[in-house]
Amino acid sequence: MAEQKLGNPAVVGLAGFGLTTMVLQFHNVGWIGLGPVVWLGLIFGGLAQMIAGLQEMKTGNNFGYCAFTGYGCFWIALTLLLLGNHYNIYTSSKTDVGWFLISWTLFTVILWIGAMRVSSALALTFTLLLIGFILLDLAHFGYPDLTVVAGYELMVTAAMAWYIMAHIIYADLFGRDILPVGKPWIS
Amino acid sequence: MKFGKTIAVMGLLLACGGVRAAAPSEAQVANAEEVVNKVRAAARFLHDKGASGYSEFNNKDGKWVWKDSYVFVYDCRKDRMIAHPMRPDLVGKPIMQVTDNSGKYIFRELCKAGNEARGGWVEYSWPKPGAGRLSRKISYALAADISFAAGIQVSAGIYDEGITLPELSQFLERMSDPAKYQAL
Numbered sequence: 001m002a003e004q005k006l007g008n009p010a011v012v013g014l015a016g017f018g019l020t021t022m023v024l025q026f027h028n029v030g031w032i033g034l035g036p037v038v039w040l041g042l043i044f045g046g047l048a049q050m051i052a053g054l055q056e057m058k059t060g061n062n063f064g065y066c067a068f069t070g071y072g073c074f075w076i077a078l079t080l081l082l083l084g085n086h087y088n089i090y091t092s093s094k095t096d097v098g099w100f101l102i103s104w105t106l107f108t109v110i111l112w113i114g115a116m117r118v119s120s121a122l123a124l125t126f127t128l129l130l131i132g133f134i135l136l137d138l139a140h141f142g143y144p145d146l147t148v149v150a151g152y153e154l155m156v157t158a159a160m161a162w163y164i165m166a167h168i169i170y171a172d173l174f175g176r177d178i179l180p181v182g183k184p185w186i187s
Numbered sequence: 188m189k190f191g192k193t194i195a196v197m198g199l200l201l202a203c204g205g206v207r208a209a210a211p212s213e214a215q216v217a218n219a220e221e222v223v224n225k226v227r228a229a230a231r232f233l234h235d236k237g238a239s240g241y242s243e244f245n246n247k248d249g250k251w252v253w254k255d256s257y258v259f260v261y262d263c264r265k266d267r268m269i270a271h272p273m274r275p276d277l278v279g280k281p282i283m284q285v286t287d288n289s290g291k292y293i294f295r296e297l298c299k300a301g302n303e304a305r306g307g308w309v310e311y312s313w314p315k316p317g318a319g320r321l322s323r324k325i326s327y328a329l330a331a332d333i334s335f336a337a338g339i340q341v342s343a344g345i346y347d348e349g350i351t352l353p354e355l356s357q358f359l360e361r362m363s364d365p366a367k368y369q370a371l
Binding site for chain 2: 034086098145
């Protein structure tokens with residue numbers, strides 16, 4: 001009996017991570033309001049990415065398990081935080097949001113080092129993500145204009161996540177690797 | 188003599204009555220101290236509440252409208268009026284091309300002043316609420332620090348024909364120094 005083919009949960013995780021990160025940056029540079037960020041953040045960046053992360057457990061991929069579940073929770077928490085401010089439930093000031101982002105920056109440092117053991121594309125994605133988080137941290141503590149710089153920088157991060165997503169999907173569909181992700185930075 | 192005293196007392200009473208009659212109208216005029224305190228409170232409110240707080244500044248019966256003044260919120264980077272309790276028609280519209288009757292680009296000046304560390308004052312002509320005509324207005328602009336946004340400012344003004352910008356700048360400097368502000 002042939003073994004049933006299973007999908008790679010990372011494609012959904014990377015899709016949700018990339019799309020919601022992209023939409024938040026559309027807001028940060030001033031193109032859109034917060035509405036799409038909140039609703040996409042809850043469903044795609046949050047719920048879908050978190051489920052993808054939980055499915056990574058079965059594949060034995062601890063990196064994906066932690067990263068997708070973690071960033072899925074990031075999006076759910078961020079959107080609930082924005083909704084909480086709107087409805088006056090445990091409101092968060094700009095300083096509070098800044099510390100929230102710093103904690104995620106520290107979390108990202110750990111995964112950034114891990115990403116260097118996976119592939120060049122993932123290491124680059126996490127390098128860009130870490131820089132983006134640091135820029136947002138600075139934007140929350142005295143340098144508000146860096147919000148826009150972070151916006152453009154994190155758009156590249158989101159595009160990199162989609163590149164890896166496309167690498168997995170196209171390798172499956174075309175039967176060969178047409179979007180290489182490169183060797184790990186740390187072998 | 189007694190008649191003279193009576194006239195004098197009546198005159199005094201009339202004078203006091205006159206002062207009392209004038210007092211309510213003066214009480215309806217916002218002063219520079221109130222404007223600075225309201226604008227600073229508005230910036231703090233937006234820091235704490237974020238973008239969710241914008242809508243409260245569109246309420247003409249809310250706490251950001253008092254006496255003959257009000258706080259309005261605008262985005263210098265996106266060139267948009269975010270909230271204005273007296274002119275809902277301006278909300279969401281570009282602001283940088285708005286001029287007063289002397290051709291002054293009001294919001295370009297406000298954005299420049301608001302970017303100063305303590306904020307700043309800008310003089311221009313604007314309709315006074317309820318007056319139906321242009322008045323000399325001097326507004327205090329200050330940057331508001333909001334998550335995932337840049338270039339947001341809050342402002343409110345006084346309608347005063349006599350006070351000068353240097354006087355207001357000195358006043359702002361005193362209000363920014365806790366030791367000196369206590370002495371006011």
